[in-house]
Amino acid sequence: MNLFETIEKRRSVRKYLNEPVPRPVMEKAIEAALLAPNSSNLQPWEFYWVTQPEKKKQLVTACLDQATASTAAELVVFVARTDTWRRNRQLILENLGQRGTVPKQQLDYYQKIVPLFYTPGWFSSLGLLKSMIFSVVGLFRPVPRGPFSKSGLRATLSKTVALACENFMLAIAGFYPMDSSLSCCVSTILESQPRSTNSSWRKARTALISTILEPQPQPTNPEKISFR
Secondary structure, eight states: OOHHHHHHHOOOOSSOOSOOOOHHHHHHHHHHHHTSOOGGGOOOEEEEEEOOHHHHHHHHHHTTTOHHHHTOSOEEEEEEESSOHHHHHHHHHHHHHTTSOOOHHHHHIIIIIHHHHHOOOGGGHHHHHHHHHHHHHTTTSOOOOOOOSHHHHHHHHHHHHHHHHHHHHHHHHHHOTTOTTOOEEEEEEEOSSOOOOSOHHHHHHHHHHHHHSOOOOOOOSGGGSOOO
16 A cells, blocks of 8 residues: 555544554554654654553543543553753754764754744743744744744644654554554643643643653663654
């Protein structure tokens, strides 16, 4: 099946057959998710393949006990991280340093431009200032329109992780043309510091998913980031 056929045959399934998904298929699909396009190769995501039965039950609860989750053979949580860009940016800079001569424009981008847009400041104070400045400058020439605030960064990174989810689903669909055992994808946002929200349900759901996920070791060298 070619790519277009895979896209055409993929379906949104709400109840799945009781069939296992082979481990090699899952690993290949997660690998496909890692290859999703993302801004500046900062890869602001973490993927958790939940396999322990007890944690899967908790995750089903976090998914409001929908049949989509309760009947899925596998559960994968796609997490948008707003607090890992500094680490990944540093790994990229270290990798560039190992390549010898690097164009100044490329170094300036990661050393100056990335922090400019990804640092909202306390209570998004810098975000408000940057938004005002770029709005004025934008009256005279094309300029980036964000993200500036913490909420803007969340929205941007969530959309980025959605591309990883799409790659994952298409990869699964390539193995299972009729989506008989397509895994349930659940996305949320985890941050280094808890944030208040207007929705108590959202806070409870995020907290529940946070307790389900096992801590993952942080990469300590550039090889842990897939440079493309």
